[in-house]
Amino acid sequence: MFQEIRDIIERGEKFLITAHIDPDGDATGSTFSLYWVLDSLGKQPCIYLRDPVPYMYEFLPKPPRVAHGEIPEDRYDAVFALDCGNLFRVGNGYEKLKDMGPVINIDHHTTNEPFGIVNIIDANASSVAEILYGLYKTMQVTMTYDMAINIYTAIFTDTGSFRYSNTNSQAFLICEEMTRCGVAPSYVAQMVHENHPKERFLLLGLVLATLETLKNDTIAMAMVTQEMFRRTNTSKEHTEGFVESVREIRGVDVAILLREITGSLYKISMRSKGNTDVAGICNLFGGGGHRNAAGCTIDGTIGEVKDRLKEAFKIE
Ligand code: AMP
Ligand code: MN
Ligand code: MN
Numbered sequence: 001m002f003q004e005i006r007d008i009i010e011r012g013e014k015f016l017i018t019a020h021i022d023p024d025g026d027a028t029g030s031t032f033s034l035y036w037v038l039d040s041l042g043k044q045p046c047i048y049l050r051d052p053v054p055y056m057y058e059f060l061p062k063p064p065r066v067a068h069g070e071i072p073e074d075r076y077d078a079v080f081a082l083d084c085g086n087l088f089r090v091g092n093g094y095e096k097l098k099d100m101g102p103v104i105n106i107d108h109h110t111t112n113e114p115f116g117i118v119n120i121i122d123a124n125a126s127s128v129a130e131i132l133y134g135l136y137k138t139m140q141v142t143m144t145y146d147m148a149i150n151i152y153t154a155i156f157t158d159t160g161s162f163r164y165s166n167t168n169s170q171a172f173l174i175c176e177e178m179t180r181c182g183v184a185p186s187y188v189a190q191m192v193h194e195n196h197p198k199e200r201f202l203l204l205g206l207v208l209a210t211l212e213t214l215k216n217d218t219i220a221m222a223m224v225t226q227e228m229f230r231r232t233n234t235s236k237e238h239t240e241g242f243v244e245s246v247r248e249i250r251g252v253d254v255a256i257l258l259r260e261i262t263g264s265l266y267k268i269s270m271r272s273k274g275n276t277d278v279a280g281i282c283n284l285f286g287g288g289g290h291r292n293a294a295g296c297t298i299d300g301t302i303g304e305v306k307d308r309l310k311e312a313f314k315i316e
Pocket of ligand 2: 020026027083
């Protein structure tokens with residue numbers, strides 16, 4: 001399965017590594033780990049993430065060549081697209097990627113289009129980092145601390161700190177190995193969960209005040225507006241983890257966070273427990289993800305967006 005990628009890496013020299021907009025722990029940790037692996041092989045990797053790395057992942061050993069904003073246009077021996085169910089998830093300018101080099105798609109979303117020349121899609125993998133770890137193993141890479149902490153953090157965050165149904169035995173086995181490379185689980189947990197600025201909690205207070213439940217308290221919905229960001233001096237990176245908090249409510253099957261992008265465009269994040277497939281619901285709106293964690297954007301005023309969501313969940 002990895003032979004083609006190994007050949008491309010062996011033959012090539014310059015590589016672009018990219019992942020989805022609003023990078024999470026997997027997008028960040030996976031791109032960073034692949035950078036360090038290619039760097040250790042004497043290659044010239046470069047990372048493109050449209051959006052800045054959120055503050056909670058700033059502790060990760062960051063490679064020197066990480067571009068944000070505009071895609072660094074060049075010719076590459078391969079373009080790695082990680083954790084992207086669809087190439088448009090890379091952000092504006094994604095159409096140009098295919099002209100910059102052969103695209104290698106490595107992903108674990110249930111809604112993935114095989115947009116690459118090579119496509120490694122494993123919906124049973126906890127994270128892209130888990131798939132990459134398998135690749136590194138077959139390449140006999142010497143695992144360094146910088147690689148290990150990026151891999152550990154990607155798995156730790158994509159499994160919701162080993163809580164979600166994608167927490168498989170492979171996730172534990174890899175993370176155990178990473179601890180033997182020097183990763184301290186308590187340090188990663190502290191950096192990810194206990195290192196928020198005070199402003200984030202002021203924002204969370206405002207967001208939780210908007211909490212409403214539907215369908216006999218089985219669906220919980222909360223909202224974050226631009227006005228709340230202004231009032232608390234925060235931005236979208238401070239909302240990471242909010243939808244997971246709403247999911248903690250007893251009896252709630254689906255948690256929904258609506259984030260205002262503009263007055264007529266909302267980013268929707270959904271998390272579910274058990275069998276409710278939120279990727280399927282988000283797919284109705286052109287988004288996607290995993291069965292228990294998915295996202296999309298919906299056009300319209302807040303009232304229209306809520307109505308469309310209620311319709312999707314068949315709520316009168
Ligand atoms: P988020 O709610 O943005 O944290 O995303 C939850 C999951 O759904 C992640 O695995 C995302 O990669 C995926 N996802 C979010 N938004 C979209 C989208 N518009 N299209 C496809 N997948 C998405
Ligand atoms: Mn992701
Ligand atoms: Mn992921």
